[in-house]
Every structure is written in structure tokens, then in C-alpha cells.
Amino acid sequence: MSATEHILIVIGVLFVLLNIAAGLIWVERRLLALWQDRLGPNRAGPLGIFIVLADTLKLFFKEDWIPPFADKWVFILAPAIVVGSVLLSFIVIPFAPGIVVADLNIGIIFFLAMSSFGVYSIVLGGWASNNKYALLGALRGASQMIAYEVFMGLSLMGVVMLSGSFNLADIVAAQKNLWFVVTQPVGFVIFFIAGIAETHRLPFDIPEAESELIAGYHAEYSGMKFGMFFIGEYLGITLISAMIVTLFFGGWLGPAFLPPLAWFVIKLFFFIGLFILLRASLPRPRYDQLIGYGWKIILPIVLANLLITGAVALLIRG
Amino acid sequence: MDDADSILQRLQQQLGVEALYQQQTVDDILTLWVSKERIIPAIQFLKTELPRPFKMLYDLFGIDERNRNRYNGLPMADFTVVYVLFSFDRNCFIKLKVALRGEYPSINSITSIFKNANWYEREVYDMFGIRFEGHPHLTRILMPLTWEGHPLRKEHPARATELGPFKLEDEYQDRQQEALRFKPEDWGLLEHGDDADFMFLNIGPQHPGTHGVLRIILQLNGEDIVDAVPEIGFHHRGAEKMAERQSWHTYIPYTDRVDYLGGVMNNLAYLLAVEKLAGIELPDRALVIRVMLCELFRIASHLVWFGTFAQDLGQLSPVFYMFTDREKIFDIVEAICGGRMHPNWFRIGGVAQDLPNGWQRLVQHFVDYFPPKIKEYENMVIRNSLFKARTKGIGIYTLEEAIEWGVTGPGLRACGLEWDWRKKQPYGGYERFEFDIPTARNGDCFDRALVRVEEMRQSLRIVKQCLENMPAGDYKSSHPLTTPPLKKFTMQDIETLITHFLNVSWGPVIPAGEAMSCIEATKGANSYYCISDGSTAAYRVRIRTPSFPHMQMVPFISKGYTVGDLLSILGSIDFVLADIDR
Incomplete structure (x- = not known):
């Protein structure tokens, strides 16, 4: 791969991702509307698609207010971290054969490291806002992340054992005959749950909890700083969906009548849709219930899964 | 109405015949005037000693009687406080009325008998200026703390036009905002516990979870609610x-x-x-x-x-x-x-x-x-x-x-x-x-x-x-x-x-x-x-x-x-x- 090609891939991936994240504003609103018996945005442009443009422009032109009681530099830094860390995670994702920014042999570990990094934006944002609601949101966010990081990592180890690699392209290649969702169903379900908690989407949007903490850790943010949290959330959904596709649903693999990239995108949007459907249907558990559920139920299950996978893998390989 | 007669008799035995005066009302609810001194024993008796007692304080309110045309032989009063009790066992109400004389009278609080009398008495105080002796926290409840006068008194104007034009001066606004500041000590709430400092979280008046303009101040230890103080009255329209x-x-x-x-x-x-x-x-x-x-x-x-x-x-x-x-x-x-x-x-x-x-x-x-x-x-x-x-x-x-x-x-x-x-x-x-x-x-x-x-x-x-x-x-x-x-x-x-x-x-x-x-x-x-x-x-x-x-x-x-x-x-x-x- 030449340097020019590489640069083109980087720019292309960045461009597409940011557009997907922005486009998801429209997708989410239309899908929610569909499931909630309403119309949703349908005025600007065909099917209301220009709402994306309007929303983005609005965010850019809103007053970018930094509260006088806030810790100024941390307050500015926090939203950048969330977008930065999620975008960095994407560099290890193989969208199709050859279309990957950096084919790291520690792909999964890099992804886990970056997603842990994202929690700093919540904690720092909530702390720097110097607002009680934001602080409560940040506290909830931090404990939720700590709880769910642990078994997010553990749930992936089964896949690593079966494929024998941390490299995502290798993992996809290892699914040539059978997707890992078949051999690792428990791992998939737990990774999905952890992924929702990780992106703090409903039903696990506890750090924001609109009806309790109003907006939680980003209560004081406005303008494009809020926009960064917003985009960060959509990028997070895209990232978790992309990881699910790569790790459990054979990545770009699919029947040959469509190119590999198309298969990847189709699968990706299926899971993004699932995220939105969850938001439309489930209530939110209480913060301590979520944490308790994580430590008391999911952790034992994921450990058992690891043990059984290891035993079976050893047995088969003799 | 045998039931009513027996209640009346029991009350008369308890309090003395002269302490009670029965008023006839068209709603067939036993309505008794009780002297100011006897109201506590009367309510205590109805709640605890009477068989099939009146367990619920259904309502408590005041009446400004100073503009009355017709007394029809009722006790003379400047203000009346009415207690409405309800008995689930008897399926009947009873109304007790206390006549009060004077411009700003006072009466004993019944908060020690009925817990929910607290807000009702505050409301009567707020609306009429009647003081309740022994009330734990007698402040305004519906009107702003800075309000002058007591709205349900007959001399209080009912129309905005009677109050003169309204101007929002800076100084006035500051005073109003200052009055809304929550001071935990006013409510007997501590800022520090045995091993933790408490956080006071102000929920509302604008909050998606309160379904309207309601303010609840929470005393929190972490996320646990130690105490709460609801503040109402933002929707009061008289x-x-x-x-x-x-x-x-x-x-x-x-x-x-x-x-x-x-x-x-x-x-x-x-x-x-x-x-x-x-x-x-x-x-x-x-x-x-x-x-x-x-x-x-x-x-x-x-x-x-x-x-x-x-x-x-x-x-x-x-x-x-x-x-x-x-x-x-x-x-x-x-x-x-x-x-x-x-x-x-x-x-x-x-x-x-x-x-x-x-x-x-x-x-x-x-x-x-x-x-x-x-x-x-x-x-x-x-x-x-x-x-x-x-x-x-x-x-x-x-x-x-x-x-x-x-x-x-x-x-x-x-x-x-x-x-x-x-x-x-x-x-x-x-x-x-x-x-x-x-x-x-x-x-x-x-x-x-x-x-x-x-x-x-x-x-x-x-x-x-x-x-x-x-x-x-x-x-x-x-x-x-x-x-x-x-x-x-x-x-x-x-x-x-x-x-x-x-x-x-x-x-x-x-x-x-x-x-x-x-x-x-x-x-x-x-x-x-x-x-x-x-x-x-x-x-x-x-x-x-x-x-x-x-x-x-x-x-x-x-x-x-x-x-x-x-x-x-x-x-x-x-x-x-x-x-x-x-």
C-alpha cells in the first residue's frame, strides 16, 4: 500500500465516519418517529434529510458558553476526548480487505484501551462543570464504566481464543466458515450489553438520565462543545456496531454478489438500528441496579463462558 | 343520623355541653362549633378514643367571616377555622369549626395529632394570617415569602388592577431571588452528617421529572435521599x-x-x-x-x-x-x-x-x-x-x-x-x-x-x-x-x-x-x-x-x-x- 493510498484511506474513513455520525441524527429521529407513531423531521429536503444540515449549523452558531464557575481548560478538553478516543478506536477496524487505517496486531487491546480512555471525558466534563447534576452524572458514568469495562474485555477473550489473534483482520478471516456469534453467543450478548453501557445509550443512559439528572455530565455544555458529546455518542454507537460486526458477524464476509464493503455497511446499519430500537422500547434501570447486575450476574457468566470456551478449544485441538 | 347523635353525645360527655354548638347544614354532615380551648381535646378524642374513630384529617381551612350578612344565630367570629375529619369505619365526615376573634388571631396547632395538618395550617396562615401555636415551621406555603398581606382575607384585592401597575425593578428582583435561596437550617436540616457532608440538590422549579413548576430540595448523601423539602405554590392562581x-x-x-x-x-x-x-x-x-x-x-x-x-x-x-x-x-x-x-x-x-x-x-x-x-x-x-x-x-x-x-x-x-x-x-x-x-x-x-x-x-x-x-x-x-x-x-x-x-x-x-x-x-x-x-x-x-x-x-x-x-x-x-x- 503506497503512502498516498494510505492517506486517502485515512481521509476517506474519517470523512465517512463523521458523515455517518451526523447522518445518524436523521436516522435516529426518523426511526424513533416510525416506532412511536409520529412523523419525525420531514420538512427540510427529501424525507427531512436536511435536518442534519440544520442541526449542525445550529450547533455551530449557538453561543459557545463557558460557565464562569467552571474549570475552563478541563471544560474545553473534555468533549474533545470523547470524539478523539472513539475516532482513534476506528483505526483498527477492517472495513473490507485492505481498507483499514492501521492493521495493528493488538487491535482488540487497542480498542479496549481507547474506550477506557473515553470515560475521562465524562468524568472530567462533569467535574469541570462544577454543577451538582453534572457531578452526579459523572460519578454514575465513572462507576458504570469501571463495572462494564471489565467484562467487555472478558467477553471478547473467547473470540480471541478461538481465532488465536488480537488482530481484527485475522479474526474476520477466522470466521470464513462459521461466524463467531454461533460459537460465542454468550460472548456476543454480553459484549452487546457492555457496548450499550459503554456508549451510555438508553436503557443504560444513566449518566445522562434525562428525567432525573436532566443531561447529567453535559448539562452545562452548549454549542459545538455539546455537539462533540453528541457526535461522540453517535460515533460510539457506530464503533460498537462495527466491533460487533467484525468480531461476531464475520465483518466484511458475505455472499459474493455484493462487494465486501457493502456487506460490512449493511451489517453495521443493522446493529445501529438495533441500538435505536432499544432506545425506543426499554425503560432505564436504576444506577445501583445496573452496577449490581454487572458485577453479580454478568461477571460470573462471562468468566464461566471463558472457562468453557477454553476447555472446549483445548479439547478440539487435542 | 343516629350515628351523628351518638357522636355528639359522646363529645358532649367528653367536653361538656356548653363547649359545643351544632350547626345545621344542607349536606347532612355533622357540623359542630367548638370553643378555641377545646379543639385539641375534641380532635384527640375523635381520633383516638371514640370507637370507630375519625382517623383521617380530610381538610383544614379558614374562613374570613368579617363581611358576613347573615349569621343565623351562629357564634360570632371574625375568622373561622374548619377541621373536616373522616372516619372510614363509619363512612362519615364530621366538621369542627372554631370561631376566632380579632384581626390576626391565633389557635393551637394540631400537628401533634395529625401529621398532614402541617401543610394545611401553613396554608391557613398564608391565606388568612391566622397563627398556629406550636406549629413546627409556620411559613408561607403558596405565596412567595416576600408577599405582603394574606390573599383570602376580605380586604386583600382580588384583581391585578387594584394593585397598581407592576414594575420589575432590579432591587425587587434581587430580593425575590434571594428569598428563593434555600437555607437548610431554616428547615432543621444539617449540612454535615456523622461521617459525610450532605449535598443539597435543587430539583425544579424547571425540571422534566416534576411535571410542572414544582421545586423539591433534596438532602443527599451520595445518591441516597436523607430528606426532602417540596416547595409548592408556583402554580397558585387564587x-x-x-x-x-x-x-x-x-x-x-x-x-x-x-x-x-x-x-x-x-x-x-x-x-x-x-x-x-x-x-x-x-x-x-x-x-x-x-x-x-x-x-x-x-x-x-x-x-x-x-x-x-x-x-x-x-x-x-x-x-x-x-x-x-x-x-x-x-x-x-x-x-x-x-x-x-x-x-x-x-x-x-x-x-x-x-x-x-x-x-x-x-x-x-x-x-x-x-x-x-x-x-x-x-x-x-x-x-x-x-x-x-x-x-x-x-x-x-x-x-x-x-x-x-x-x-x-x-x-x-x-x-x-x-x-x-x-x-x-x-x-x-x-x-x-x-x-x-x-x-x-x-x-x-x-x-x-x-x-x-x-x-x-x-x-x-x-x-x-x-x-x-x-x-x-x-x-x-x-x-x-x-x-x-x-x-x-x-x-x-x-x-x-x-x-x-x-x-x-x-x-x-x-x-x-x-x-x-x-x-x-x-x-x-x-x-x-x-x-x-x-x-x-x-x-x-x-x-x-x-x-x-x-x-x-x-x-x-x-x-x-x-x-x-x-x-x-x-x-x-x-x-x-x-x-x-x-
Whole structure:
């Protein structure tokens, strides 16, 4: 791969991702509307698609207010971290054969490291806002992340054992005959749950909890700083969906009548849709219930899964 | 009335014959004047010593008597404090009145006997300036702390034009804002505990979880609620004061707006009291029309509660489905009344118009459409395990606590008491209908939800019976005080014409006296206590709303739970801010 090609891939991936994240504003609103018996945005442009443009422009032109009681530099830094860390995670994702920014042999570990990094934006944002609601949101966010990081990592180890690699392209290649969702169903379900908690989407949007903490850790943010949290959330959904596709649903693999990239995108949007459907249907558990559920139920299950996978893998390989 | 006589005798034995004076009222509720010194022993006796006691303080309010025209031999008073108690064992009310003399009188507080007297006494203090000795925290409750005067006193102006032009000076604004600052020490709350500093979190007045302008200040240890102080009054519009300057007839639209989800149900509570005073009997058709509309509104109100409750717990979609169904009810209401949320459609002695042609088709359609929908919502919300996790075992109170705090309606039935005023003291023709009283046992948020969902089914049953058995006849009484009167003879004899003209221009003159109504409103027991001095306007109207005592109970039932649980509790109580503040 030449340097020019590489640069083109980087720019292309960045461009597409940011557009997907922005486009998801429209997708989410239309899908929610569909499931909630309403119309949703349908005025600007065909099917209301220009709402994306309007929303983005609005965010850019809103007053970018930094509260006088806030810790100024941390307050500015926090939203950048969330977008930065999620975008960095994407560099290890193989969208199709050859279309990957950096084919790291520690792909999964890099992804886990970056997603842990994202929690700093919540904690720092909530702390720097110097607002009680934001602080409560940040506290909830931090404990939720700590709880769910642990078994997010553990749930992936089964896949690593079966494929024998941390490299995502290798993992996809290892699914040539059978997707890992078949051999690792428990791992998939737990990774999905952890992924929702990780992106703090409903039903696990506890750090924001609109009806309790109003907006939680980003209560004081406005303008494009809020926009960064917003985009960060959509990028997070895209990232978790992309990881699910790569790790459990054979990545770009699919029947040959469509190119590999198309298969990847189709699968990706299926899971993004699932995220939105969850938001439309489930209530939110209480913060301590979520944490308790994580430590008391999911952790034992994921450990058992690891043990059984290891035993079976050893047995088969003799 | 043997019961009343025996209570009177027991009280006379206890307090002495001269301490009591019985007043005759048209609502057949035992009404006794008690001297100021004896009120504490009297209430204590009724609550604890009397067999089948009066366990609930149903209402407590004041009356400014200084402008009275007719005393009819009643004790002379400048102010009166009225205590309304209720006994579930006897199924009867008792009213105790205390005459007070002087410009700013005082009386002993009964907060040591009834916990829920706290807010009621603060309200009386706020509205009349009557002081309650021994009250733990006697401050204004509905009016701003900086308010001058006491609104329900007769000398306090009722119209903005009497107050002079309003200017928002900076200094004035600062003072108002300063008054809103929460000082924990005023409420006896500590800033530091044994091993932790507490955080005070200000929820509201603008907060998506409070369903209106309500402010709750939480004392938090981490996320655990140590104590809570609700602050109400942001929605206070002086509905009781307005009754004193509107005619009996033109006050009806104001009642619509008290429990603004209950629509015509409020009209009913008010009109039942007025009709008792006037002695009007309603024709069957009017009764059944009223019942049908009321039950439709009960379903509409419960739908709003159901949707917003689910939304409070983070479930975003149900509220849209339920508001769509509520819209279907409003379509019926609109076809019948012309209005939607505030139809202002009941009249003294009947309803405003006869039902429109084809109303059966609309109602029939809804009766067929709705039952599968309730089933669907039950599956979607009630049977959801996350919903159960958020509501089961949360915000529990026992039956005794519920009665002590004055809880009525679904919240009371969720504790296992089968109590519904439509059945126990039927009013407005409810005795003709077949329906069950849903109850539950645990008194937690989940049970309150269950009861309400079942109530929608029962209401639908009543609507169905109305639909199938709508009697023929007049939609208004032929009583002369019916307003506006039937026009049958208006153009034929001069007497009817004159009555018609007077009733429509000045408004009807309701005979002097006093009467209390009590209905099972959407949220609990709603009462209007109307006092007429024989004029075209009420001398005093007291509105007893269910949400007021329910809100007072929030600190008690939310202690020890977390911020997230508070939202479940607030949602399960189903209050309306206008219903609290009036």
C-alpha cells in the first residue's frame, strides 16, 4: 500500500465516519418517529434529510458558553476526548480487505484501551462543570464504566481464543466458515450489553438520565462543545456496531454478489438500528441496579463462558 | 343520623355541653362549633378514643367571616377555622369549626395529632394570617415569602388592577431571588452528617421529572435521599379567591383548571355542592351524561399519567401511544362539548347542551377500540421487568400511614383498602352503575400503577353502560335556579322571563347555607366546600384537592431511596401542580 493510498484511506474513513455520525441524527429521529407513531423531521429536503444540515449549523452558531464557575481548560478538553478516543478506536477496524487505517496486531487491546480512555471525558466534563447534576452524572458514568469495562474485555477473550489473534483482520478471516456469534453467543450478548453501557445509550443512559439528572455530565455544555458529546455518542454507537460486526458477524464476509464493503455497511446499519430500537422500547434501570447486575450476574457468566470456551478449544485441538 | 347523635353525645360527655354548638347544614354532615380551648381535646378524642374513630384529617381551612350578612344565630367570629375529619369505619365526615376573634388571631396547632395538618395550617396562615401555636415551621406555603398581606382575607384585592401597575425593578428582583435561596437550617436540616457532608440538590422549579413548576430540595448523601423539602405554590392562581368575585355560574370555567387533566370532573365536584345548596334534583339524562363524560376524563387523565410515568422511568415510546389514545377521547369530548381539556360544560342543574346526533357511534367506536390497547400497554409497560425493578418495593406506605397523611384515590386503594367514593357515598347517579373497585396490597409504586390501569377498564365499563342505557328526557333540571334555565316557557310568561333574565345577567342567587361535596376524582377525593351568604357569588369556596396531601407525603416516602427512585415515586403519585396549588 503506497503512502498516498494510505492517506486517502485515512481521509476517506474519517470523512465517512463523521458523515455517518451526523447522518445518524436523521436516522435516529426518523426511526424513533416510525416506532412511536409520529412523523419525525420531514420538512427540510427529501424525507427531512436536511435536518442534519440544520442541526449542525445550529450547533455551530449557538453561543459557545463557558460557565464562569467552571474549570475552563478541563471544560474545553473534555468533549474533545470523547470524539478523539472513539475516532482513534476506528483505526483498527477492517472495513473490507485492505481498507483499514492501521492493521495493528493488538487491535482488540487497542480498542479496549481507547474506550477506557473515553470515560475521562465524562468524568472530567462533569467535574469541570462544577454543577451538582453534572457531578452526579459523572460519578454514575465513572462507576458504570469501571463495572462494564471489565467484562467487555472478558467477553471478547473467547473470540480471541478461538481465532488465536488480537488482530481484527485475522479474526474476520477466522470466521470464513462459521461466524463467531454461533460459537460465542454468550460472548456476543454480553459484549452487546457492555457496548450499550459503554456508549451510555438508553436503557443504560444513566449518566445522562434525562428525567432525573436532566443531561447529567453535559448539562452545562452548549454549542459545538455539546455537539462533540453528541457526535461522540453517535460515533460510539457506530464503533460498537462495527466491533460487533467484525468480531461476531464475520465483518466484511458475505455472499459474493455484493462487494465486501457493502456487506460490512449493511451489517453495521443493522446493529445501529438495533441500538435505536432499544432506545425506543426499554425503560432505564436504576444506577445501583445496573452496577449490581454487572458485577453479580454478568461477571460470573462471562468468566464461566471463558472457562468453557477454553476447555472446549483445548479439547478440539487435542 | 343516629350515628351523628351518638357522636355528639359522646363529645358532649367528653367536653361538656356548653363547649359545643351544632350547626345545621344542607349536606347532612355533622357540623359542630367548638370553643378555641377545646379543639385539641375534641380532635384527640375523635381520633383516638371514640370507637370507630375519625382517623383521617380530610381538610383544614379558614374562613374570613368579617363581611358576613347573615349569621343565623351562629357564634360570632371574625375568622373561622374548619377541621373536616373522616372516619372510614363509619363512612362519615364530621366538621369542627372554631370561631376566632380579632384581626390576626391565633389557635393551637394540631400537628401533634395529625401529621398532614402541617401543610394545611401553613396554608391557613398564608391565606388568612391566622397563627398556629406550636406549629413546627409556620411559613408561607403558596405565596412567595416576600408577599405582603394574606390573599383570602376580605380586604386583600382580588384583581391585578387594584394593585397598581407592576414594575420589575432590579432591587425587587434581587430580593425575590434571594428569598428563593434555600437555607437548610431554616428547615432543621444539617449540612454535615456523622461521617459525610450532605449535598443539597435543587430539583425544579424547571425540571422534566416534576411535571410542572414544582421545586423539591433534596438532602443527599451520595445518591441516597436523607430528606426532602417540596416547595409548592408556583402554580397558585387564587382559584378560591376568584370564587368570591365570580357569580356562581361564571365560576364553573375556573374549576376546569384546578385538576387540569380531570376536565369536567372538576365541574361536577363544584356543582354537586352548589346543587345541594340550591336543592336541585337532576333529571336522569343529565346525570348519566355527566357520569359518562367524567369517566371518559378519568381514562384520559390516567392515560397521561401512564405515559408520563413510563417516560420518567426512561421508556420513551408509550407516552406517544397513550397521547394518541387520549386524543381519541378528546375527539369525543370535542364533539359533545366543543372544548377539549377544559370543556366547561356542566351547568348548575344539568349540562350545557344535549348530546349531539351520532354521539353513540363515537363512543361505541372508542369502547370497542380501547380494551385491546390497555392490554397492549400493560404488556409494554407493567409487565416489563425493568419497569418492575424500578417500581416494586419503592415508595411504600402502609394503610395506616396513608390514612394518617390523608391519601385518597388509587394511592389508598393500592394499600388494600377498597375505598371509592363512587361506591361508598354514591353521588351524581353512580349508584346505578356496575363496576368494581380495583385494589392492590403492597402500597408501592408498582401497585399504584396496577390499580390505575385496572381503573381504566372499570371506567370503560361505566362508559359502556352509559352508552347502552342513556335515558331520554331533559338534559337540564326545570328548577328555577338552573343556569341558564330551560327556555321552554321563557317567551310565554313574564315570571319565567324575569327569572331567566336575572339568572343570566346577574347570576343565580343561591340560598344561604353551606354544603360540601366529595367526589372520587381522577387523583383522589376532591371536595368543594361552598358557603353562600345568599348572594350571586359565593362567600367562600374551599377546594380540597387530592394532590395537596399526596405531595406533602413525598418527603416521608422518599427518605432512604435514591434520586432515581424519587422519579418513580413522583410519577406513581400522579399529581397535577394546579391541583396542589389551586
